[in-house]
Amino acid sequence: MAWTWRFSDEHGTAMTDPVSQDFPAQADAESWVGEEWPDLAEAGVAAVTLLEGDREVYGPMSLRPADPA
Numbered sequence: 001m002a003w004t005w006r007f008s009d010e011h012g013t014a015m016t017d018p019v020s021q022d023f024p025a026q027a028d029a030e031s032w033v034g035e036e037w038p039d040l041a042e043a044g045v046a047a048v049t050l051l052e053g054d055r056e057v058y059g060p061m062s063l064r065p066a067d068p069a
Contacts, residue, residue: 003029
């Protein structure tokens with residue numbers, strides 16, 4: 001089963017662009033989003049949800065940097 005990301009804007013609305021890639025493993029998907037999150041955030045993605053096929057694994061996870069304490 002393929003692993004993919006669903007992207008949401010700041011209102012929680014699913015985005016169709018950018019298009020997520022299919023990944024063979026959860027670790028591959030997580031590594032990719034770990035590297036790409038700044039570009040995704042710049043493209044307007046506010047949160048991501050990890051999917052295994054149609055099943056939500058976790059999320060939505062914010063792409064906004066944490067506020068300094």
